[in-house]
Amino acid sequence: MDLRPEAVRKLLVHLKRLPGIGSRSAQRLAEHLLTCPEEEVEALAASLAHLRSSVRLCSQCFLLTAEDPCPVCQDPDRDRSVLLVVEDPTTAWSVEASGAYHGLYHALLGHLSPLHGIGPDELTIDALVKRVASGGFQEVILGTNPTVEGETTALYIARLLEPYNVVVSRPASGIPMGGDLGAVDQVTLGQALTLRRKL
Amino acid sequence: MDLRPEAVRKLLVHLKRLPGIGSRSAQRLAEHLLTCPEEEVEALAASLAHLRSSVRLCSQCFLLTAEDPCPVCQDPDRDRSVLLVVEDPTTAWSVEASGAYHGLYHALLGHLSPLHGIGPDELTIDALVKRVASGGFQEVILGTNPTVEGETTALYIARLLEPYNVVVSRPASGIPMGGDLGAVDQVTLGQALTLRRKL
Numbered sequence: 414m415d416l417r418p419e420a421v422r423k424l425l426v427h428l429k430r431l432p433g434i435g436s437r438s439a440q441r442l443a444e445h446l447l448t449c450p451e452e453e454v455e456a457l458a459a460s461l462a463h464l465r466s467s468v469r470l471c472s473q474c475f476l477l478t479a480e481d482p483c484p485v486c487q488d489p490d491r492d493r494s495v496l497l498v499v500e501d502p503t504t505a506w507s508v509e510a511s512g513a514y515h516g517l518y519h520a521l522l523g524h525l526s527p528l529h530g531i532g533p534d535e536l537t538i539d540a541l542v543k544r545v546a547s548g549g550f551q552e553v554i555l556g557t558n559p560t561v562e563g564e565t566t567a568l569y570i571a572r573l574l575e576p577y578n579v580v581v582s583r584p585a586s587g588i589p590m591g592g593d594l595g596a597v598d599q600v601t602l603g604q605a606l607t608l609r610r611k612l
Numbered sequence: 613m614d615l616r617p618e619a620v621r622k623l624l625v626h627l628k629r630l631p632g633i634g635s636r637s638a639q640r641l642a643e644h645l646l647t648c649p650e651e652e653v654e655a656l657a658a659s660l661a662h663l664r665s666s667v668r669l670c671s672q673c674f675l676l677t678a679e680d681p682c683p684v685c686q687d688p689d690r691d692r693s694v695l696l697v698v699e700d701p702t703t704a705w706s707v708e709a710s711g712a713y714h715g716l717y718h719a720l721l722g723h724l725s726p727l728h729g730i731g732p733d734e735l736t737i738d739a740l741v742k743r744v745a746s747g748g749f750q751e752v753i754l755g756t757n758p759t760v761e762g763e764t765t766a767l768y769i770a771r772l773l774e775p776y777n778v779v780v781s782r783p784a785s786g787i788p789m790g791g792d793l794g795a796v797d798q799v800t801l802g803q804a805l806t807l808r809r810k811l
Contacts, residue, residue, distance in 0.1 A: 456626055477616075
């Protein structure tokens, strides 16, 4: 006899769709949500209900933002000569947390993936080329992920940017800081050795 | 510069309050919720918003239920001579999934914990004694957790039930099925050996 009330079963279905949440975690979350102060559940529900309507994509750089243009595009103190191209808008949050970048961003909203029917028109590559063509940038850093699709996308964009007078670069690949050479995968280790730098 | 829109930061605060969700999982969940089909987020939000209002405690056994009395208390086919006492109402879901129990339930809504100010009056012990006193039960299984608080609660209830003509029992303690004797904690291993049974 399944004793879980209909509302709990529905919640479990929705929770299990979330990344990293299996049957067990979903049940644990549901138990917590059934026993915690009711205001907490209400606050979470409200925060989810307003999430998508209060966040949009910046019309210039396609980062997630509450206002358009986004704070980066509006900020007069950012270095407007460098553009960092990322796949996902949320990657910019981590880049900002690193404190190592002060230029502008451009989110592609994905990577080229012919097998999944994602060509250049499904991404914001057109807008990127127009931004670069309109001038002002000295360097475009292609920060797509170091995966087959990410590399392909970077090469594709690099070719499109050839006619414009900009330096095109990729972030360094190598052993993560604090990492263990023996524990790193072979491709990364090979890259790190090939691209070694003099001290 | 923190680029996360206010709505995302709020959501992260609420997500991080959930059990087993740290900073990294919260960020991953937020990213998913920002990029998945909007209907999924709406469905999750609605399901959370209705959760607490559509689930109450059964007035007889204190299980979580949509209707009162709950399906177990209403079911004429359940064995009304056995009562399983559990700490949390959700424990009954797992017991039902085991298929090994067909009697009635009683959820205490916690365990005795003087240090946290939880005495008998904070639990449903009074209601339990009244249920047993009203007769009809031949056995009461004290399924509180095998922890110090759970054992104390079980002993306390066992004493209260002494005047009534019922068998009072505890579920077996021992090595979990599929478990490894060497990997089991010492207390459990000790219990399992002391309580060994003849084949």
